[in-house]
Amino acid sequence: MDRVQAFGKNFSASFTPFAQRTQQLIKEQLGQAEDKTQLPDEYIELEKRVDALKLVHQKLLSVTSQYSNEAYDYPPNIRESFNDLGRTINEKVSLLSQAGSPAEAQAALTAPPSAKPQPKTFNHAIARASLAGSQTLVQSTEGEDPLATALEKYALSEEKVGEARLAQDAQIQSRFLAGWNTTLNTNLMFAAKARKNVENARLTLDSVKAAKKAAARGDLDNLSEDARAEIEQAEDEFVGQTEEAVSVMKNVLxxxxxxxxxxxxxxxxxxxxxxxxxILSELAPTVDALQVEQEASYRKSREGA
Structure with a gap:
């Protein structure tokens, strides 16, 4: 029985302040509260700045979180098979160099994966399409084809660009996204909790004031010592929570x-x-040279005709 009574007292002690705060909040929302303790101007200004900082984090993270999605620039209309994603461009080029027939070349292009599937990025997709195009030309042409050569070199370069993009994404995830998520989900949450404590302390203070004022029939000068002590205790709690919240918000900002x-x-x-x-600066002169050579050959053939 003693335990039940103790539980009842503890529950009542914790529930009563909550009920008082809730009642005070409802009165304020309905415009029935006579007095509302004002927060310091510094505190209000800090709240505005913290809210702005939170909004900035939410908006930028909603966009930059895409860096955690490997395929954020992968074209949705592409249909690549498991074999298409099986080998790196470097591996395929190496296998193709060893192919002695069109069948062996096709087998090199669709060789089973040696490790995990290749990345689904725009640059990697361009590389795979370029190499496939290069081999299509090689298999349909006798002798060397300048475009086929250029496409193979372009494929190798685009793969390098794709790998550089993945390295960028990894850096952004660890050095930007992790930090901003920590600020949003930890630091700003601490600030929100401190602000909530201030609001609770203010509602408690105003509910105590209202109750004591009603008990004294509106005459605050005629309060008992116990009533004054209870109000002072609530005021001290409000001031303490406000100072703590100011400190937390300043630290976040x-x-x-x-x-x-x-x-x-x-x-x-x-x-x-x-x-x-x-990467592309190194590739461009090579492709330009192939273009110039092909144009010269084309002009020569036209002149001969």
Missing amino acids: DTPEPLRNLADLIAAQLEFHKKAYE
């Missing part, structure tokens, strides 16, 4: 992590585009 994470995002993107530029 002042931390350099979000800007550092953004710098890492930009650095990863810059590194990818730099590598892509270098």
